[in-house]
Amino acid sequence: MYKCFSCRRELKPDQIKKRVRCIYCGSRIVFKSRTNVTKVIAE
């Protein structure tokens, strides 16, 4: 599963197979939601 960096919606791999573009907002920046999880720890 992928996520759009701009609108944060989930994208299926086959939806961005040929054109890496968010089908919702048209953003070209997507990332894998599994591997690219960023944690922010505030202490």
Ligand SMILES: [Zn+2]
């Ligand atoms: Zn989007």
